Amino acid sequence: MAAEGDYLFEMRGIIKAFAGVKALDGIDLKVRAGECVGLCGENGAGKSTLMKVLSGVYPHGSWEGEILWRGEPLRARSVRDSERAGIVIIHQELMLVPKLSVAENIFLGHELTRPGGRMDYDAMYAKASALLQELKLDDVNVALPVMNYGGGHQQLFEIAKALAKDAKLLILDEPTSSLTARETEVLLGIVEDLKHRGVACIYISHKLDEVERVCDTVSVIRDGKHIATRPMAELDTDAIIALMVGRKLESLFPKVEHAIGEVIFEARHVSCLDPVNPQRKRVDDVSFELRRGEILGIAGLVGAGRTELVSAIFGAYVGRSSAELVLEGKPLKVRSPGEAIRAGLCMVPEDRKRHGIVPMLGVGDNITLATLQHYARAGHIDRQRELQTVEAQIGQRKVKTASPALPIARLSGGNQQKAVLAKMLLANPKVLILDEPTRGVDIGAKAEIYRLIFELAAQGVSIILVSSELPEVLGLADRVLVMGEGRLRGNFPNQGLTQEQVLAAAIDAGPRAAA
């Protein structure tokens, strides 16, 4: 490890303005070789902008301040320049080409070649396998397309890609947002290994337990300003949160008592076939019931079939599926999301960008998309009445937007999610399915979404909550279903339930509760 005070990388007084508005206002950030610095801040605090400055997306000269690399000024004009220096960023959204092979992705842009520009596949396969071995992935065929592997594997491929570029400074932006607990564990282990090998890391995450575990130092930014940099040893999760929000958060889970009524919804024998490989069942004969005002958590590892299960119930599963549904004692046939919504069964999908929002449409148009008929007579929209509803929803759900006509893509993730929730709430759901409702959402918006979930339950709405964050499931749900490999592996009342119990059921190692 480098000597004290000997920084590999230093940012001094970075200021970046967009049309006169300062997104970054004097940020300092320092990293030593072999050190992991946690960068924390709410969504919109300026983390992404800062990362774009330091990785060369915003070229030298388009911002003020200076960047030192091994004590020398670094003037990166493009991502390629900064990568050549040894700075590699792994983005929150995976940047892999699905149809290219694992090895081709790992070496994309830096292909190993033979004379004449021919691809040296043998060398790439060998080196890719070696890299993946280091990451403890030994079940991967590097010649197969990336799309054959799940999100967890793909995240690790991204890291292999960074290692192939011989990264000295690795920036990880929310690397675990699509990983399961076990995959997260592997990733954190890898970050620790990298530190021992002298690689410096900047770790950006909302998941403070991860920051606490791998980071040596934590820098907090808020509203584009540098708030504090302290050794992790002097901090804990509550202290970091306090710095991030500038005030102490009492608790993210103000658990609200609510009455649970009679069985309102039943799903029986739900099965989904893999759309590509119909021999394989993604969901295999899952049955459950749901009571009025109940919050039902569905936990499981990525690939356990949770999203497929709820999509099939909502009529949105892409492949073939079968299910018997009963809503309020009457059998329900759902062939499309439209039918589901009209019956009172609504869903907020997992992938907000692809399935939740229409990016170019205004915030208001997105909010009323599912219920446009309510404001229309003979196909004519009463726009003023629509706008009245929209403004009421924006107020109630605390969607921060300059105007209801602003394209929704310009909003932060948390505000987009609140708008998507508003869209479905306008349809007056009896059963509301929330698939990863707080993914990529800042802490403030998270707390508001939790409050809303309890509020709805108290009003008698039944909620199905799919989440990969166990504390979220345990903090919100009245009952927890655990899925694994397409099957139901546990059905626990949430009384004294621990993360360990849920995880054990998900990986099929623990005792099964009676379904």
Next chain:
Amino acid sequence: MQAQHIQQLFARYKILALLLAVAAIWIFFHIATEGAFVTPRNVSNLLRQMAITGMLACGMVFVIIAGEIDLSVGSLLGLLGGVVAVLTVNLQWSTPMAIAAVLALGVLIGLFNGVWVTRMRVPSFIVGLGGMLAFRGALLGVTHSSTISPVPDDLVYLGQGYVAPMLSSLLGMVIFAVLIALTVLRRRRRAALQLRQLPWWTDVLKLALIGAALAGFIVTLNRYGGVPLPVMILVALLAVFTYLGTQTVLGRHIYAVGGNLEATRLSGVNVARVKLVVFAIMGLMCAFAGIINTARLAAGSPSAGSNGELDAIAACFIGGASMRGGAGTVHGALIGALVMASLDNGMSMMDVDTYWQYIVKGTILVLAVWVDVLSGSQRD
């Protein structure tokens, strides 16, 4: 900073930029033709020429906003125009009967295309390419590859007639009165619902500008016999399509489907039906354009509508529609059609060789979209 400001201005007032481009083109041709371009007679001709591409562009812009494309419209225009000629000339149908039949046929063929795209899930590019060949073939079949004439006078009137100056002025005033009424009604409704109001002078300014443009348009055309009938039809279509696009559930769903198909489906919208309707409307517009085309030529021609799809598609993109779907406007597409028609008309007047005409039109299309990209509106 300076460049950014200009960029924002362009993005915000894209229509203004387009109108400036049209003005520049007109001034250029006016000088190049020594004052023969911007005359009542030529403007009247120009707008009449533009009407057919404009009708196609009205339908096409919805197809493009919905994230699809339809390459068959030129051939379909020809086929439907041929059918109206065959019905009136060979089969002696009355003109209203023949028009009604062709409009219905247009909708049916549009639906047929739509079914291929939505139910059979063949990409619309391919369906259009197939239709382009097949409809042209059908046209050659029904006309036996020869020109069919003379079509009845009442049909010819649709393409070559004028709305009398008095009536034109009256219609212009009615349109203006309706616009004022709509504005007042909207302000009242917003006040009743306690929504924020725009300052009153913006509405007045907007109405004044529209009024001035309308007056100039009608006064000019009245000096050459009145508003050409196809142009009047196009103005009516502009009103109907703008209404469809901005005030109806269907319109909102078209933008949503093109903007994000999956999110729209998961919001409970029947996306297949939206696309089907869009293709049906496109078929209907082909029928309109085909009938007017036959009426203008006073004959059904086996080559009618060749390359019509390209002009219509180019008009939409010049008018700011997004290649990815989800964005575009009807008035933008019509201004795009005006740009294309102005180039055709001006270059013909200057006796520019045909080969140059193609090169110039192609270049303008690419440049127009490039400017759009620079203004940032084609980015996601």
